[in-house]
Structures are given as structure tokens and as C-alpha cells.
Amino acid sequence: MVFIVIGIIVLLAGVVLARTESPVQRFTGTIRIAGIILLVLGVAFSAVYQIEPGQVGVQKLFGKVNSNTLESGLNIINPLVKVVTFDIRTQNYTMSGVHDEGDKTGDDAIRVLSADGLEVIVDLTVLYKVIPSEAPRILQELGTDYRNTIVRPICRTKIRDNAVYYDAVALYSSKRDEFQNRIFKTIESDFMKRGLILEQLLVRNITLPESVKTTIESKINAEQEAQKMTFVLQKEKQEAERKRVEAQGIADYQKILSTGLSDKQLQYEMIKAIATSPNAKLIFMDAKKPASIIVDGK
Numbered sequence: 001m002v003f004i005v006i007g008i009i010v011l012l013a014g015v016v017l018a019r020t021e022s023p024v025q026r027f028t029g030t031i032r033i034a035g036i037i038l039l040v041l042g043v044a045f046s047a048v049y050q051i052e053p054g055q056v057g058v059q060k061l062f063g064k065v066n067s068n069t070l071e072s073g074l075n076i077i078n079p080l081v082k083v084v085t086f087d088i089r090t091q092n093y094t095m096s097g098v099h100d101e102g103d104k105t106g107d108d109a110i111r112v113l114s115a116d117g118l119e120v121i122v123d124l125t126v127l128y129k130v131i132p133s134e135a136p137r138i139l140q141e142l143g144t145d146y147r148n149t150i151v152r153p154i155c156r157t158k159i160r161d162n163a164v165y166y167d168a169v170a171l172y173s174s175k176r177d178e179f180q181n182r183i184f185k186t187i188e189s190d191f192m193k194r195g196l197i198l199e200q201l202l203v204r205n206i207t208l209p210e211s212v213k214t215t216i217e218s219k220i221n222a223e224q225e226a227q228k229m230t231f232v233l234q235k236e237k238q239e240a241e242r243k244r245v246e247a248q249g250i251a252d253y254q255k256i257l258s259t260g261l262s263d264k265q266l267q268y269e270m271i272k273a274i275a276t277s278p279n280a281k282l283i284f285m286d287a288k289k290p291a292s293i294i295v296d297g298k
Helices: 002-018 025-046 132-141 146-163 168-172 176-193 210-260 263-275
Strands: 048-051 055-061 064-070 073-076 082-087 091-095 110-113 119-130 196-207 282-284 293-295
Touching: 048 055, 048 082, 055 132, 064 132, 082 132, 091 146, 110 146, 119 132, 119 146, 119 168, 146 176, 146 196, 168 176, 176 196
Parallel strands: none
Antiparallel strands: 048 073, 055 064, 055 082, 091 119, 110 119, 119 196, 282 293
């Protein structure tokens, strides 16, 4: 477009100089040729437009949007057309309570009310992309700032609308995946109507009120203490069972000894005890039987 404007100016200057008496009048032919060359170059350059990879172009002429999109690469267009590019790759929009972590500076987390009337803070990341064929309609109906026009308000509204079906503790623990799937379906349908594809919805963090946190921590501590006590009782029962079995074994052993122990068995036990003793000894087992006299074997 710059070459076209310069070419027109140079061409008009050549025409004007040709009608006036001036020292440069003899160069008016060259000036006009130069103007024509610049004009042709401007038209040639303006008629070729390059679309980068991962983008599509939408042609706009005098406020009217062309429904045909330009693909990535070089495209031949009307030199007077203005091309608006749309990114069709996966984009993300994050709303977080952490400073400078989200797309907006400061605390941008979503505050919702649960079914039990408690305020829950949700950090969310949305992954989405533009449907290439819907880019002209998006430009015509929404403009290029569809992130703030559609993505942000729809996500925040749908999360608030669906959070009222869950208690605060359920959102934080057992119903978190169900809540995420539910808001995904509602947001996906609204995005599709407006030319966007919702790829993934990530509930990054759910923050409960301090009072609820304290209650949950107390409950967890009580459960842990109960589990610990159960373990201790089980261990004591196992120890009592071991002692009972040991006592039963001793009793059975004593019963066997008391009913079946003979004199020879007693002599054997005494000999075994003496043989293992480190002291020298002389023992008369039976005076009538010399073989019963035992002297220290060492």
C-alpha cells in the first residue's frame, strides 16, 4: 500500500511538472515512468499476502467481511482488502488467585458459593482454539478480542452456575472430577455456538474457607488416631494370643511329664544337666549300683 501511495504521488507530480515551465520539465517523462513503476510494484506487493503457520486470514473491505478464509502461505488478494489474522492453534486462558500467574494481573480467581452457602475460590485454566472456518463469523460478531468477550465471562458464569449443586467439602475432595466434567460440558456447548473448540478444562486449585479447613483437618486427625488405636488393639490381641498359645504349650508339656515321666527319664535328665555343668562333681545316684556313680567327666 505504501508503494501505491508513493507511486500515485510521483505520477501526479510528473503530470503537474509537465504543464509548468520549470528546469525539471524535461525530466517529467522519467518522473511519470518512475511513478507508474512504483504504482505497479505497490499493486503487486499489496495483492500478495503471507499468512503465518497456525493462522488463518479474514478479508475485510469497506466494513464487509469475506466469508472465505486465507490459509497459511502466500495468497493473492485484492490490494484494497485489509486482512485480519486469527490464531487457530491451542490457546490457554488462566484465572488464578496467585499474583501474575493468570492472564490478568492480581487476584483473578473465581469465587463461587457452594450448596451449603460457603464461599469457595477456584483457579481455572481453559485450553481452546478457534475453528478456522468460523473465523469470519467471529470477526463479524465478536471481533478479535474474543478472549475477554467470550472465553472469560462464559467460564466464570458457568462455574458459578454449577458450583451450587455441590457442598464445599465435596468440591474439594470426592466430587471434584464430577464438577470439572460438568462445567466442561456446559462450557463446550457455548463455545461451539460461537466458533470455538474447548479442548480441556483444568480446575487447578480449590481453596476452602479457613473454618472448613480446620474442620477437615480435625476430622483427618481423628481418623488417623482411630486407625492408630485399631492397630494397637490388633497388636495387643495378637500378643495375647501368642502368650495364650505359649502357656498352653507349657501346660501340655507339664501334663506329659507328670503322666509319662519314668525313673530312667529322670536319671537321663540329671545326667544331661551334670554333663553341661562346668563344676567338678561326684554324685552317687544309687548306692546299690556302682554304675550309678558319676565322676566329673572333664
